[in-house]
Amino acid sequence: xxxxxxxxxFGGTYVPEILMPALTxxxxxxxxxxxxxxxxxxLDDLLAKYAGRPTxxxxxxxxxxxxxxxxxxxxxxxxxxxxKTNQVLAQALLAKRMGKTRLIAETGAGQHGVATAxxxxxxxxxxxxxxxxxxxERQKLNVFRMRLMGAEVVPVESGSRTLKxxxxxxxxxxxxxxxxxxxxxxxxxxxxxFPLMVREFxxxxxxxxxxxxxxxEGRLPDAVIACVGGGSNxxxxxxxxxxxxxxxxxxxxxAGKGLDGREHGATLLRGRPGILHGAETYVLQDEDGQISESxxxxxxxxxxxxxxxxxxxxxxxxxxxxxxxxxxxxxxxALLARSEGIVCAFESAHxxxxxxxxxxxxxxxxxxxxxxxxxxxxxxxxAQRLLGSLE
Amino acid sequence: MSRYDEMFARLRTRGDGAFGGFLMLxxxxxxxxxxxLDALVAGGADxxxxxxxxxxxxxxxxxxxxxxxxxxxAGVTPADCFELLAAFRARHPRIPVGLLTYANxxxxxxxxxxxxxxxxxxxxxxxxxxVPAAEAEPFAxxxxxxGIAPVLIAAxxxxxxxxxxxxxxxxxxxxxxxxxxxxxxxxxxxSGHERLFQALAAAGAPPPVLGxxxxxxxxxxxxxxxxxxxxxxxSAIVRLVEQAGDKxxxxxxFVAGLKAxxxxxxxxxxxxxx
Numbered sequence: 132x133x134x135x136x137x138x139x140x141f142g143g144t145y146v147p148e149i150l151m152p153a154l155t156x157x158x159x160x161x162x163x164x165x166x167x168x169x170x171x172x173x174l175d176d177l178l179a180k181y182a183g184r185p186t187x188x189x190x191x192x193x194x195x196x197x198x199x200x201x202x203x204x205x206x207x208x209x210x211x212x213x214x215k216t217n218q219v220l221a222q223a224l225l226a227k228r229m230g231k232t233r234l235i236a237e238t239g240a241g242q243h244g245v246a247t248a249x250x251x252x253x254x255x256x257x258x259x260x261x262x263x264x265x266x267x268e269r270q271k272l273n274v275f276r277m278r279l280m281g282a283e284v285v286p287v288e289s290g291s292r293t294l295k296x297x298x299x300x301x302x303x304x305x306x307x308x309x310x311x312x313x314x315x316x317x318x319x320x321x322x323x324x325f326p327l328m329v330r331e332f333x334x335x336x337x338x339x340x341x342x343x344x345x346x347x348e349g350r351l352p353d354a355v356i357a358c359v360g361g362g363s364n365x366x367x368x369x370x371x372x373x374x375x376x377x378x379x380x381x382x383x384x385x386a387g388k389g390l391d392g393r394e395h396g397a398t399l400l401r402g403r404p405g406i407l408h409g410a411e412t413y414v415l416q417d418e419d420g421q422i423s424e425s426x427x428x429x430x431x432x433x434x435x436x437x438x439x440x441x442x443x444x445x446x447x448x449x450x451x452x453x454x455x456x457x458x459x460x461x462x463x464x465a466l467l468a469r470s471e472g473i474v475c476a477f478e479s480a481h482x483x484x485x486x487x488x489x490x491x492x493x494x495x496x497x498x499x500x501x502x503x504x505x506x507x508x509x510x511x512x513x514a515q516r517l518l519g520s521l522e
Numbered sequence: 523m524s525r526y527d528e529m530f531a532r533l534r535t536r537g538d539g540a541f542g543g544f545l546m547l548x549x550x551x552x553x554x555x556x557x558x559l560d561a562l563v564a565g566g567a568d569x570x571x572x573x574x575x576x577x578x579x580x581x582x583x584x585x586x587x588x589x590x591x592x593x594x595x596a597g598v599t600p601a602d603c604f605e606l607l608a609a610f611r612a613r614h615p616r617i618p619v620g621l622l623t624y625a626n627x628x629x630x631x632x633x634x635x636x637x638x639x640x641x642x643x644x645x646x647x648x649x650x651x652x653v654p655a656a657e658a659e660p661f662a663x664x665x666x667x668x669g670i671a672p673v674l675i676a677a678x679x680x681x682x683x684x685x686x687x688x689x690x691x692x693x694x695x696x697x698x699x700x701x702x703x704x705x706x707x708x709x710x711x712x713s714g715h716e717r718l719f720q721a722l723a724a725a726g727a728p729p730p731v732l733g734x735x736x737x738x739x740x741x742x743x744x745x746x747x748x749x750x751x752x753x754x755x756x757s758a759i760v761r762l763v764e765q766a767g768d769k770x771x772x773x774x775x776f777v778a779g780l781k782a783x784x785x786x787x788x789x790x791x792x793x794x795x796x
């Protein structure tokens with residue numbers, strides 16, 4: 132390995148020895164590509180002309196006030212419907228450079244699966260998506276979208292049948308298939324180099340938002356707020372603001388049915404350091420070290436670990452992490468739709484819910500950026516069930 | 523002299539390879555599990571490999587995953603597993619016992635406390651499946667501090683520089699994986715591991731033992747002929763635990779069948795005896 136792969140005490144490469152050469156190969160390809168002008172040019176071209184970057188920074192007209200101004204970074208408008216497309220295009224290009232002919236990926240809400248499926252179609256790579264059987268059921272539309280784009284979707288029946296089990300299956304596949312297959316991991320979790328590489332490929336979110344807010348407001352925001360499951364949209368939004376000490380970085384974890392119970396996915400708030408899926412990081416677990424089953428109304432946040440850089444940002448105090456319940460997220464989801472005409476993903480509604488609390492509490496001028504990481508089409512069936520007919 | 527050293531020395535004088543049998547502790551329950559460990563010994567296993575059930579075993583295929591689920595559903599905890607092994611050790615003072623586990627179970631107890639408990643339960647070695655050589659030093663250090671042999675994995679695709687690191691950290695034996703992928707008997711072992719065994723020997727590593735996909739006598743013979751000091755069979759045994767009626771009898775008979783294949787010079791000895 133060329134780099135340590137550590138964020139303070141967190142991160143690392145905790146995988147079976149047989150996978151180490153695959154990670155070494157990937158790290159070398161990533162480092163080489165980052166320095167290669169042709170790679171950057173091709174990626175930037177794809178992001179602009181295929182995916183639709185830059186995405187707008189929208190100031191809410193009806194939420195917030197003249198004093199407390201709320202901006203949304205509109206990753207929901209990106210092709211594919213979420214921020215996932217940014218880094219998937221980058222990794223798929225990398226896979227081509229490495230001569231791989233097949234992609235595998237895990238998915239929770241299905242957004243990463245959809246993004247991987249579109250990249251597979253675009254680049255002519257055979258694509259297999261592992262998805263927990265529970266998630267297959269609650270995200271049927273995304274399953275269909277993946278299959279429509281030619282991906283094979285494999286429901287995972289082991290364990291809790293959600294995202295963590297999909298990651299397990301993808302890792303197992305990769306230990307046998309790395310010679311011709313790239314594991315297109317969907318977030319800033321997993322073994323090095325994934326947390327670093329995915330952050331770099333998502334950095335464009337915060338980079339654009341920073342320039343856009345300076346243009347709009349002539350100053351930096353008071354806070355950047357993003358939801359955290361594995362944590363890729365948050366790391367992408369945070370990365371270019373980390374050096375701006377005046378900007379609060381706020382990660383919102385899914386508090387599910389409440390942080391006092393067991394039905395949540397608040398890894399940083401209720402977990403403790405451990406090792407899962409290749410990295411040392413905060414993990415929801417019992418006292419013996421068995422991994423707990425997480426819960427969130429949003430499948431994309433339903434994950435009992437978190438990217439190791441978030442663990443580091445929490446322990447170092449640079450970022451703050453707090454929880455938003457299913458109920459609060461649903462209320463924010465409905466309010467955004469009614470107030471602004473924007474239907475966001477349940478995941479992003481967690482970040483929005485916290486921003487709304489901050490706006491309510493604001494006594495002085497406040498400028499907030501919420502990373503609206505995805506759109507809500509995939510959640511329509513569930514929203515209908517949870518919110519009723521709205522008549 | 524460690525139990526592994528004694529075992530390899532004893533087998534070497536006979537020209538035999540070592541046979542290691544794997545079981546998931548607490549599968550399907552603690553009492554049956556203890557009887558199955560005895561059955562491995564009765565069948566002729568030279569070394570015992572055991573897993574502590576873990577919720578997310580990424581290096582294991584469906585058969586061993588299912589065994590972990592059965593044990594976890596029976597309420598088996600790491601503390602139960604250590605007690606089970608201590609009871610086994612009291613009955614079998616000489617046979618080497620190796621633990622195969624995952625990093626989070628080690629960290630949850632605390633590295634020091636984990637290896638201390640291993641030592642007090644009479645365990646000889648610990649292999650942490652998701653800790654490669656690059657991350658192994660703190661685990662190996664804690665193991666050595668408590669007289670436990672740290673066992674590492676080497677594979678055909680492991681670079682020479684890493685094999686040297688493995689040689690310097692690893693004690694007891696080196697767990698060589700016979701093919702890519704996870705544990706399981708559905709895909710048989712690959713052959714052609716001579717280069718790996720030679721490179722490990724040149725680096726001064728402990729004896730290589732081959733595992734993954736070993737379920738038939740011819741796999742055992744192929745492994746030993748290519749220079750392995752022994753073999754480990756796991757999923758094939760665990761599948762018997764899942765499916766057989768008289769589990770102990772099935773395990774004993776299966777182990778006896780594979781163990782017989784480790785006696786490389788049996789024919790020659792019989793000929794000499796005339």
